[in-house]
Amino acid sequence: MKYMLLAYTNHEAWAAATREWTTTGQMPAEVAAACAFFAELGQELVASGEFVATEGLADPAHSRTVRPSAGAPVATDGPFAESKDVLVSYGIVDCATPERAAEIAARVVAATGDTVEVRPLMNQNGEL
Secondary structure, eight states: OEEEEEEEEEHHHHHHHHHHHHHHSSOOHHHHHHHHHHHHHHHHHHHHTOEEEEEEOOOGGGOEEEEOOSSSOEEEESOSSOOSEEEEEEEEEEOSSHHHHHHHHHHHHHHHOOEEEEEEOOOTTSOO
């Protein structure tokens, strides 16, 4: 079964790391450590056949949200809702059990301190 792993981090920490990287031209140490961890984890998941996809997301300042409105949907700049945490990346894994998906997510949490939501993906028939 496929699972989506949604990683959330504190927006202020995200913004501070982005400012540091932009200002100094150097990747902050915590970002470099996270990148190294994700590279290693990705190699492991490819080797085990569990890797499907993963992507990091741009800062929420680059987002657009489309909401229903009287008459027609309206697009606005910014993320979906006011929140201290923002969605920063996602991964899709194909695991034999939900426990295995949670185990992978736990490794991400331990390495990054981020919160990771694990959600099963439905098939084309709307079934888990």
